Amino acid sequence: MSSRIILAGLLVLSLSLLSCEKLPVTAPTTAPQGPLRFEGSSVPDGIPLGYGKLVAVVSHPQSAHWAALWFEAEDSTISVVWVNVVEGRIQDNVLRIPRK
Numbered sequence: 001m002s003s004r005i006i007l008a009g010l011l012v013l014s015l016s017l018l019s020c021e022k023l024p025v026t027a028p029t030t031a032p033q034g035p036l037r038f039e040g041s042s043v044p045d046g047i048p049l050g051y052g053k054l055v056a057v058v059s060h061p062q063s064a065h066w067a068a069l070w071f072e073a074e075d076s077t078i079s080v081v082w083v084n085v086v087e088g089r090i091q092d093n094v095l096r097i098p099r100k
Helices: 002-018
Strands: 037-040 053-059 066-072 078-084 089-097
Touching: none
Parallel strands: none
Antiparallel strands: 037 089, 053 066, 066 078, 078 089
């Protein structure tokens, strides 16, 4: 009796392992929907010094491969740059938030 339970458990485990597939990694959506503006990055392989001092790093809530780097410039403008730490790339849209 116990060997049938073990055999059934192994069958269920093997079927569940075979049915798994890797989910695609997607970029965070950056479609402009509000009054804030997105800008193209002027440096594709780096972060411009004009963005200012790095003040925070936050991971994306749905895709841990992406991290948002928050910068504050000397004029207090906030810039948000998305970086994919797995692919080693910077998203080409940067969110700029002016301080008034």
